[in-house]
Amino acid sequence: MAKKQTIVGENLTPTLLKELGAVDKFPQTPASFQPDGNWTNNYRIWTCHGYRESGNQTVGSLQITRNVDSAKTFVLKVRQEISQTDGLTNVVHGTIKCRINKLASPVEWKLSSLFLGTDQREISELSSNEDGQIAEGADRVTGDWCLFEAVQRLAFEKQASLDFDLLEGMSLSKHRHHLSYRGTYPMKTNGGGIPLHCFSQLGRGILPAEYWLDDHHRLLAVISMNKAYILDK
Numbered sequence: 001m002a003k004k005q006t007i008v009g010e011n012l013t014p015t016l017l018k019e020l021g022a023v024d025k026f027p028q029t030p031a032s033f034q035p036d037g038n039w040t041n042n043y044r045i046w047t048c049h050g051y052r053e054s055g056n057q058t059v060g061s062l063q064i065t066r067n068v069d070s071a072k073t074f075v076l077k078v079r080q081e082i083s084q085t086d087g088l089t090n091v092v093h094g095t096i097k098c099r100i101n102k103l104a105s106p107v108e109w110k111l112s113s114l115f116l117g118t119d120q121r122e123i124s125e126l127s128s129n130e131d132g133q134i135a136e137g138a139d140r141v142t143g144d145w146c147l148f149e150a151v152q153r154l155a156f157e158k159q160a161s162l163d164f165d166l167l168e169g170m171s172l173s174k175h176r177h178h179l180s181y182r183g184t185y186p187m188k189t190n191g192g193g194i195p196l197h198c199f200s201q202l203g204r205g206i207l208p209a210e211y212w213l214d215d216h217h218r219l220l221a222v223i224s225m226n227k228a229y230i231l232d233k
Contacts, residue, residue, distance in 0.1 A: 006052040012223045014187045014196055014212050020056055022046045023230050029216040035152035036100075040065040041219060043229040045082060050226070059083050062229055064148055073097055073107060078145050088123070089116040094170065096146065103142040103164050104150040108133035111170055132170060143167040147179070147201070148229075151211045152219050156197050157181060166203060177203025182210075196220065 010016065017023045033039060043062040049055030060082035068074045078094035096109040108131075115126040134141055142150060142164050154160045161180040168174050179201045186193030199211040209224040222229040 004053055008048060008050055008052055012048060012226070012228055013185070013210075014221055014223075017046075017221070017223075017228060017230065018187070020048065020052060022048075022056065022228065023221075026214070026220045026231055027233055029214055029218040033216055033218055035149075035217045036068075038065075038067050041148070042232050043222075044232045045080075046228045046230055048226045048228075061232075064145060066149055069097070072100055074100060074104075074149075076104075076145060076149060084115075087118045089120075090114075091116065094145065096143065096170065098146055098149070099139070101139055102150060102154070102162060103140065104146040105139050105141050106132075106134055106143050106146055106167065106170070107136075109143075109170055130171065140164045141167065143170045145170070147211070148219055148222065151179070151199050152213065152217045154179075154181070154199065156184075156217075158183075160199075166206065168206060172205075174203060174205035177201060177206075179211075 014023070041064050044058050045060035045062060046058050047056065060080065063079045065077040066074055067077070076096040076098060078092070078096065080092045082090050084090060090113065092111060092113045094109060094111045097107045098104040099107060111130040113128045115123045117123055140163065144166065158181055161178065164177050164179070166174040166177045179199055182198040182200050184195045184197055187196050195215065197213045201209040201211070207225045209222060211219060212221040212223070213219050220231045
């Protein structure tokens with residue numbers, strides 16, 4: 001008998017992530033957490049293959065650490081690890097200096113990318129390094145990892161919207177993007193529901209994304225089509 005395969009048939013949300021077993025509950029935000037302070041957020045990278053019963057899995061991790069280094073800038077340290085379908089693992093390290101503005105606009109950055117084989121040894125011919133910088137005054141530019149930081153400092157109000165150009169992966173320029181506050185939605189739990197705040201991102205050249213935060217402005221999940229970054233511990 002063929003295994004039951006129920007099509008998900010709706011957009012991913014935190015409540016649906018819970019139904020699919022991707023998350024039970026999000027970590028509690030420490031009382032000391034300040035979006036404009038020093039912090040580290042760890043995320044699982046989870047994908048849905050379209051069915052409720054099978055094919056959904058954690059494929060990697062993302063760690064973002066924020067450290068203030070001056071009155072005008074802060075530094076993001078990024079480590080992303082993703083398992084590829086061919087058994088390879090891609091590991092990216094990044095250091096991004098950002099302006100303290102609404103978009104966390106990058107000033108300069110260093111990225112390194114390497115691939116590990118099935119034996120966990122580095123495949124040297126696939127490794128790469130990249131340095132970049134943006135001229136002073138380019139305040140409407142941000143990066144996808146920078147948005148993980150910037151959205152935590154935005155007000156929970158309908159007027160909280162941003163227009164910007166996006167650097168996808170800190171390398172590909174995507175123009176005419178818009179981020180806006182959608183409102184509060186309950187995440188269903190066994191004891192009722194908890195309020196989550198949602199920002200949505202639309203723009204040229206990428207799939208739509210939603211950013212889900214708790215009342216303390218901590219980013220709990222980023223969802224884009226079949227992929228979700230889920231706060232973990």
